[in-house]
Amino acid sequence: MNDIKLNEYLDEYGKKYSPEPSRHLIDKIMRIPHEVEQQSVFSWSFREWTLFLVPRLSGLTAACVMGIYLGGAGSTALAEDEVAVFDIETYEGEVMLDENGDTLLDVEDFIFYEDPAQ
């Protein structure tokens, strides 16, 4: 079969199998807006959710990692300072204790003071 004959056959077929929509079908299709609710804008597809979440989660993770790193370093330094201050205070306390050793003893003496008259 040559191309001209084939085109002729296809033309005839095209004309025969091109139905016009029935009134019933048009009515059914026109009723769709009354019967079907439009999908919410927020119900995105998985791909859209991924595109939305991935950059945000990456940013959040990076911020957390930076926070842990910098925060960890900062608190260590502070702890060292605090330990240093504590040491000085302890040291000073010890000095004071030593210095006031007699005082404490004096206090003991005061507490357990026995009246010589008794």
Added chain:
Amino acid sequence: MGTDAITDEELMLRIGDGDQTAYGILVDRHLSLNLGYATKLLGNDAEAEEVMQEAFIRVWKHANRWDPERKTRFTTWFYRVVTNLCYDVGRKRKPQEKVEILETIASDETSAENVIAVDQRSKQVKKALDELPQRQMTAIILCYFQGLSNREAAKVMNVSLNALESYLVRGRRNLADILREEKDSLLKEIG
């Protein structure tokens, strides 16, 4: 401003805002052409009507997600929706249903001799199209009956232009072979 000046893509944006008038215009523009397309792909009026209903439900439901920045043409998107729905219907069919459809078409006879001859040839073409692989048949229907350019048809079918052209060439060749074989067997039966 007349409705002709509004593009399909603008209508989709309006439908996304719940505009039922815009929906009506879009139905008016695309129902007839796409119904013909679905009927040719499926070879069955009732199934084609169901496909069109489902396709327009998708238009209404998903219109608010239409993204004009993607530069997709509505026609291309809609043909793709209809094509996929038709493929789904075809997959769900039982093997014997195809025969029933052809018998239904064959029983539609008229008295005039010329019309009978045209009918007979159309049925042969229909049968030959049904025997083609699905993609070759889709390519022929899109380019030949729906009047799409090769590039547009390739977009609808989501294939390269070269692949589409290959489907067309092979489809036409196969179609001619099937029709020739049928003609030969008919002549043998008569002779």
